[in-house]
Amino acid sequence: MRAEASQMAGLVLACLVVLVVALQVNKALSLELHFYRNSCPQAELVVKRIAQKHFSNDPSLPAGFLRLHFHDCFIRGCDASVLIDSTDENVAEKEAPPNLTLRGFEVIDEIKSELEKQCKGIVSCADILALATRDGVAFAGGSAYALPTGRRDGTISIFSDVHIPGPSFSIADASKAFQTINLDLTDLTTLLGAHAIGFCHCGFFVQRLYNFRGSGLSDPSMDSNFLDFLRKSCPKPVEQNTNISADPKVFMTAKTSTPFKLDTAFYSGLLEEEAVLQLDQDLAFTDITRKIASDYVNRPKMFRRKFAEAMIKLGNVGVLTGQEGEIRLNCRRVNNPTSQ
Missing domain, CATH: 1.10.420.10 (Peroxidase, domain 2)
Structure with missing residues (x-):
């Protein structure tokens, strides 16, 4: 009986893992190329233009974007939670030791500000970060890959959630x-x-x-x-x-x-x-x-x-799509602080 129970528990766990992976894949599939083609046609061009301007002054910026994007996606998925500032009530992800040397926040802010002027409440911070990182890769000599978009922004960013693989990991x-x-x-x-x-x-x-x-x-x-x-x-x-x-x-x-x-x-x-x-x-x-x-x-x-x-x-890890999350109006704070 114990062996059968153990076997059943293992089967249930395996099914749960398959279900989680399937849900992640389905969410990723709901992203699409040129997601903003009708709602904000200039979105990707604005991201590229502003990122290019800063890259011209700081050729190390693509490295900053890559690290910022990775640290975002590794915690709660690619939902721009790493961009959220701390408040009196909450210490955010960016305050955790692995994130203290992250950079590029001001460039993301500038891109978001410009897009809010053109298409208010349309383009997510998560997509801005993913697109800026993609463009940075191309600026640095990598391939200019086509990136599916349609991510939405998370509303939770907690210091204690941060668990990034460190440089001394095996x-x-x-x-x-x-x-x-x-x-x-x-x-x-x-x-x-x-x-x-x-x-x-x-x-x-x-x-x-x-x-x-x-x-x-x-x-x-x-x-x-x-x-x-x-x-x-x-x-x-x-x-x-x-x-x-x-x-x-x-x-x-x-x-x-x-x-x-x-x-x-x-x-x-x-x-x-x-x-x-x-x-x-x-x-x-x-x-x-x-x-x-x-x-x-x-x-x-x-x-x-x-x-x-x-x-x-x-960029597909743990994305929020559809009605999940929100489109933050300011990448540094959630629209409704009580939702955090």
């Missing part, structure tokens, strides 16, 4: 975390390719340089010359530095000449044991992820195509 733990949002190991390896652009604060990896896993030594997987290179930019911390703005930064592909180009330099670096983050470096040490990395280095066009596909898949 591949196995990061893969498990990705599975919770219906992304697989290939998606993980591909999306980490975003680390080809932008920069990283030393605080995210400094322990690899001086006290790896409490050993008092550096991470043995690092190339010795690369270790020396990073130590010049990231001195050994004397005490815990809580001032993020004062934390030194290095380019994610620290020794390449293309720090703002979404290319395969990231994968070349990790194969040469020159990845900045531990999670990135560990991609070189499992058979599956190393093969994917090698394939991308040898076939750059395949990487761009796979990256675009993974971004579309990421």
Whole structure:
């Protein structure tokens, strides 16, 4: 009887997982290309124009958008909840430690303000963020993929909900975390390719340089010359530095000449044991992820195509559609605060 009960419980759990995945797929299918073609025909052009203007002044902006979009989608799905400001009654997602270095909020605000002038209450903050990220990928040299739209905005943003895979996660733990949002190991390896652009604060990896896993030594997987290179930019911390703005930064592909180009330099670096983050470096040490990395280095066009596909898949995670959520009039706050 116990065996039968256990078998039945396992079957019920499996059915529930299938149901959740089916619901996510159905929601994603309710998104469509050019969703605003009648309600706000200029929406995608406005997003691209304003994003392009800021990119011209700050070529690292696509990296900021990518991280902002990922951190949004990983918590409660792609509902722009990461954009919401805290209130006296609630501490929002953006205050959580993994989100303190997120950027691009002001650009999203500017896009939203312009779209509210043209089409009041029509274009969601979630779609603005997804579209700005898509355009940023193209600005940085990636594929200009067609992005389905029709997302609606969430009304809940809670500090304690934030659980982003960290740079010291193992591949196995990061893969498990990705599975919770219906992304697989290939998606993980591909999306980490975003680390080809932008920069990283030393605080995210400094322990690899001086006290790896409490050993008092550096991470043995690092190339010795690369270790020396990073130590010049990231001195050994004397005490815990809580001032993020004062934390030194290095380019994610620290020794390449293309720090703002979404290319395969990231994968070349990790194969040469020159990845900045531990999670990135560990991609070189499992058979599956190393093969994917090698394939991308040898076939750059395949990487761009796979990256675009993974971004579309990421943008489908937990979307709100139809009458769910709302269209926020200001990306930093919900329309009706009592609904939070």
